[in-house]
Amino acid sequence: MRIRSYSAVKAKELGIKIGWAGKLILLRSPVYLHTELQFSEQFRNVSVSATMQDKCKCVRFKDISYSTPVWDTIELDISHRDEQDIFHWCLDKAGLWKYDLIGLLSHASKKNIIKPHKTKCWCNEFVGMAIEQKRELPLRPDSLTPTSFHRMMLNM
Secondary structure (H helix, E strand, O other), X not given: OEEEEEEHHHHHHOOOOOOHHHHHHHOOOOOEEEEEEEOOHHHOOOEEEEEOHXXXXXXXXXXXXXXXOOEEEEEOOOOHHHHHHHHHHHHHHOOOOEEOHHHHHHHHOOXXXXXXXXXXXXXXXXXXXXXXXXXXXXXXXXXXXXXHHHHHHHOO
């Protein structure tokens, strides 16, 4: 299982445009714009995340090639059984949990106005909650930007 983080820095170097939401995220998350959780081959390497892309504005599963060099990867050491449990937890949320744009954009403010929502989340918040099903994290996922989440996971 892997965490995949979309690097705005690398995207800019490659001439890939960043939309308005991404520009707002970059105010507080200087490197990464988006986070995906990619499952292993036992789940055909499918990824899951909360996103505004793909017209769903929700938690969704997607096959992503990760062929462009804008994705940074963190390998997670997790058992097959734990990965299965996390996959099924994510499956229960897919399509039902909505994307929390207001929550994510609250990171653009220097004030601590983040309020957890029971059925809304942003990308790294959802990935963190999924991982928390089997592993304790040192910080609450809803308190982190994509960049701070990536850095926390690198240090685990």
